[in-house]
Amino acid sequence: MTVRTAPGADALAFLRERLVAQNALSGLVALALAFGVGALLILSMGVNPIEACAVLFQASLGSTNGLAETAIRTVPLALAGIGIALSFRAGVFNVGAEGQIFIGGIATAFVGVQLAGAPSAIVLPAMAAAAMLAGAFWSSIAGVLKLRFGADELITTIMLNYVAIHFVSYLLHGPLQAPGSPLAQTERLARELRLPILVPTTRLHAGILLVILVTVAAQVWLWLSVGGFRLRSVGHNPRAARSAGINVTGVTLLAFVLCGALSGLAGFSEVAGVHRRMIENLSPGFGYTAIIVALLGRTSPLGVLMAATLFAALQIGSSTMESALGVPGALIAMIQALVVLFLIGQGALFTAIGHLLRRRTAPETQR
Amino acid sequence: MMSILTDPVFAGFLSASVRLSMPILLAALGGVFAERSGVLNVGLEGMMLAGCFAGFMLTFLSGQLSVGLAAAMVVGGLVGLLLGCFAITLRANQVVVGIAINLLVAGTTAFLFRLAFRAGAETPRITPFKPLDFGPLADIPVLGPLLFSHDILTYAALGLVLLSWVVLCRSTIGLTVSAVGEHPVAATTLGLYVIRTRYLAVMASGVLAGLGGAFLSISATGLFLDNMTAGRGYIALAILILGRRHPVGIVAASLLFGAAEALQLRAQLMPTGVPLQALIVLPYALTLVVLAGFASRSGAPASLGQPLPRTGIR
Numbered sequence: 001m002t003v004r005t006a007p008g009a010d011a012l013a014f015l016r017e018r019l020v021a022q023n024a025l026s027g028l029v030a031l032a033l034a035f036g037v038g039a040l041l042i043l044s045m046g047v048n049p050i051e052a053c054a055v056l057f058q059a060s061l062g063s064t065n066g067l068a069e070t071a072i073r074t075v076p077l078a079l080a081g082i083g084i085a086l087s088f089r090a091g092v093f094n095v096g097a098e099g100q101i102f103i104g105g106i107a108t109a110f111v112g113v114q115l116a117g118a119p120s121a122i123v124l125p126a127m128a129a130a131a132m133l134a135g136a137f138w139s140s141i142a143g144v145l146k147l148r149f150g151a152d153e154l155i156t157t158i159m160l161n162y163v164a165i166h167f168v169s170y171l172l173h174g175p176l177q178a179p180g181s182p183l184a185q186t187e188r189l190a191r192e193l194r195l196p197i198l199v200p201t202t203r204l205h206a207g208i209l210l211v212i213l214v215t216v217a218a219q220v221w222l223w224l225s226v227g228g229f230r231l232r233s234v235g236h237n238p239r240a241a242r243s244a245g246i247n248v249t250g251v252t253l254l255a256f257v258l259c260g261a262l263s264g265l266a267g268f269s270e271v272a273g274v275h276r277r278m279i280e281n282l283s284p285g286f287g288y289t290a291i292i293v294a295l296l297g298r299t300s301p302l303g304v305l306m307a308a309t310l311f312a313a314l315q316i317g318s319s320t321m322e323s324a325l326g327v328p329g330a331l332i333a334m335i336q337a338l339v340v341l342f343l344i345g346q347g348a349l350f351t352a353i354g355h356l357l358r359r360r361t362a363p364e365t366q367r
Numbered sequence: 368m369m370s371i372l373t374d375p376v377f378a379g380f381l382s383a384s385v386r387l388s389m390p391i392l393l394a395a396l397g398g399v400f401a402e403r404s405g406v407l408n409v410g411l412e413g414m415m416l417a418g419c420f421a422g423f424m425l426t427f428l429s430g431q432l433s434v435g436l437a438a439a440m441v442v443g444g445l446v447g448l449l450l451g452c453f454a455i456t457l458r459a460n461q462v463v464v465g466i467a468i469n470l471l472v473a474g475t476t477a478f479l480f481r482l483a484f485r486a487g488a489e490t491p492r493i494t495p496f497k498p499l500d501f502g503p504l505a506d507i508p509v510l511g512p513l514l515f516s517h518d519i520l521t522y523a524a525l526g527l528v529l530l531s532w533v534v535l536c537r538s539t540i541g542l543t544v545s546a547v548g549e550h551p552v553a554a555t556t557l558g559l560y561v562i563r564t565r566y567l568a569v570m571a572s573g574v575l576a577g578l579g580g581a582f583l584s585i586s587a588t589g590l591f592l593d594n595m596t597a598g599r600g601y602i603a604l605a606i607l608i609l610g611r612r613h614p615v616g617i618v619a620a621s622l623l624f625g626a627a628e629a630l631q632l633r634a635q636l637m638p639t640g641v642p643l644q645a646l647i648v649l650p651y652a653l654t655l656v657v658l659a660g661f662a663s664r665s666g667a668p669a670s671l672g673q674p675l676p677r678t679g680i681r
Contacts, residue, residue, distance in 0.1 A: 045482070093462055151658035152608075154409065154462060158601045159658075162651040170644035288470060295463065328481035333474030340467040341453070348457035355677050 027296055027307070030342035038335045047325050055324050056317030066316065068202035072274060073312035075207040076101065076266040076283065078305050080290035082218050083262030085299035089222065090255035091235040096142055096157030097263040098287025099164030100135040104267025106168045107134035109186040109278035110176060112193045112271075120192040127193070128268050135264020136257045138164060143256030147249055153256075161287070172280055186278040195273035205273035211305065214262065218301035231255065263287065285333075289315075292336045295343060311336060373508045380629050382512035386587065387632075388625025389524050390415065390596075393579030394603035395610065395617040396531055397572035401447075402612055403535060404568035405548035407672040409465020410450045411576050412600025413472035418443040418577025420476040423584035423591040424483065426493045435493075435585050436520075436578070443577015446472065447570040455565045458674035469600070477593050495589040496520050520586045527575065532614040544568055548668035552679045561680050576600065598651065605654045609661050612668075620657075627653050 039049035060070045080097040087094040107130040115123045142160055145151040171177075172184040179187075195205040222228035233241040234251045242248050266286065271278050293311055297303030314336075318329035394411045401408035408414075418439035426435030446468060453464040484491050496518035504515040535541035543564055546554040551561045579599075584591050602624060609623075610616030631646035 041478075095466065145655065145659050149659040151655075152604075154466075155601050155605050156655055156658055158598055159605075159651045159654045162598055163648045163655075166644040166648045170642045173644075174642065291466060292470065328478050330474055330477035330481055334471060334478055335474075337467055337471035337474055340463070341471065344459040344463055344467070345453060345457055348453070348459045352457065 059320035099161035100263035104264025131268035139260025207269035392621035397575030414576035415580030418580035422581030439581035447573020
């Protein structure tokens with residue numbers, strides 16, 4: 001069907017391409033709408049939403065310590081979010097970041113405890129490498145199940161999340177539990193095996209540098225390298241990619257590996273930078289928030305970093321908002337999910353309006 | 368040999384297998400409606416959790432289990448309507464919408480639960496449904512615990528399976544749903560209402576999944592916990608595949624999962640030497656095995672997961 005596009009439709013197509021699909025505008029609109037719903041909910045509780053917002057951002061951005069805490073929270077969200085974004089780019093719905101973070105965390109603690117005493121210049125990179133390998137391995141299970149058996153990665157990665165969390169819980173209650181400790185946790189990492197603190201008097205650790213490095217590398221790789229081009233081609237149209245000689249199976253597996261490795265790295269940074277040991281509640285759903293972060297960031301590494309920073313600020317401020325004004329912090333989880341719904345709703349709405357306009361302005365081309 | 372059949376532990380296992388299969392059975396039954404009509408319902412998890420929460424809250428507030436039950440079904444249906452708006456009318460990616468809805472429900476239920484009950488207060492409880500008394504029938508070996516040891520909700524659920532089978536496999540409604548799921552344009556040509564049918568199917572899906580979620584709070588435990596459904600909605604998606612999207616098929620598949628859960632709960636109480644966590648993951652691991660073994664998409668409606676065409680649809 002050849003549709004002669006009318007000027008009105010042209011303008012809308014332009015709007016859609018330029019403003020909705022590529023720029024951050026639709027993200028901002030979605031954010032504004034989600035915040036609006038959040039404000040109404042706060043208002044219905046008898047609290048002034050502007051005050052709540054002020055309290056929230058004062059806590060997360062208004063002081064050196066608040067900024068540091070926000071940056072710390074950005075690390076796992078951005079790392080896992082970039083991994084998920086790369087997966088989505090390849091057409092892989094890997095929602096297993098949560099489990100991969102746990103597997104990366106336990107691998108970090110295991111290597112750190114086993115190799116304690118060796119030079120930290122060797123052990124620290126070994127811990128990071130072990131975390132990335134373990135996360136990539138865990139993610140690849142779902143990859144192999146998809147590629148070899150056709151099992152839907154959406155369900156398998158969710159199932160693997162539960163398996164990972166309980167597996168780690170077993171290790172922390174059994175073989176890897178710190179001797180003599182009543183708590184389910186590993187031994188504390190030696191001082192030199194922790195990520196260095198960047199700003200004295202805060203907890204800000206070098207993981208944030210890792211994030212900047214990964215963001216830049218992923219952005220360059222995705223848009224300027226052959227590998228990134230292949231990844232995007234497979235995501236856009238696997239059949240066309242195969243015809244063009246791209247190894248679709250290999251690229252798909254690579255998408256699983258990348259997501260697992262980056263989520264594993266998130267686990268590494270949480271263990272080596274924040275908790276200094278592996279604990280049972282390593283992640284309060286970072287892997288799930290990271291899905292939203294990836295979507296809000298339009299699956300572009302730079303966009304993901306910005307979205308991660310925003311969500312980190314919201315999460316850090318939410319506990320203060322809860323204690324100061326009695327607004328439950330779970331409100332932030334609602335707002336996060338609403339952002340996605342408004343985001344996809346908007347994209348679909350624009351497409352539908354564009355279609356309607358095209359039909360109205362060029363009726364002679366129908367049928 | 369006969370003694371094991373009357374053993375109370377074994378009887379308890381059989382009874383628990385049936386009881387524990389009910390939430391996923393109802394959710395999967397809901398999934399059958401949605402998927403046969405061509406809509407991929409990844410939101411089952413959220414619909415279950417919404418029903419689980421609404422059932423608990425309204426029972427707690429009204430003191431009536433029936434009010435909670437009705438609320439669970441209504442709220443489940445409303446979540447279905449939300450999914451329908453995005454998946455059908457707005458033609459959004461059905462997987463993304465489903466995940467977003469699941470996260471939204473998880474956040475909303477946690478938010479409302481904290482609003483209703485401040486942290487630190489005593490865990491709120493309700494009196495759950497009680498098993499019906501069948502007298503001597505309950506003492507029949509094997510059949511007694513399997514069939515005559517449950518609460519009214521379980522029998523209602525089995526009735527819904529029967530009803531769904533009649534509707535989907537033996538009535539023109541079922542033919543309409545299948546036609547809409549296989550080829551929406553052709554269905555329109557035949558004079559069928561594609562959009563209306565899909566909406567109704569997705570809302571029926573939500574009602575059933577909401578009921579399944581309510582099972583957890585107002586039949587099994589009498590309390591509500593954050594994220595109480597713990598992935599059962601996703602397991603139900605796997606059951607759909609294993610049960611070939613057929614009401615009878617998913618009963619068999621759900622019983623398998625119910626048995627796995629009952630087995631792990633029983634084994635936790637026995638000195639088996641198997642780590643607790645290895646038992647807990649049994650249903651999840653079973654799901655992985657099932658997906659690897661039976662994942663072939665054969666039998667799936669042709670238009671499953673595809674957004675509707677923009678023209679030629681009514």
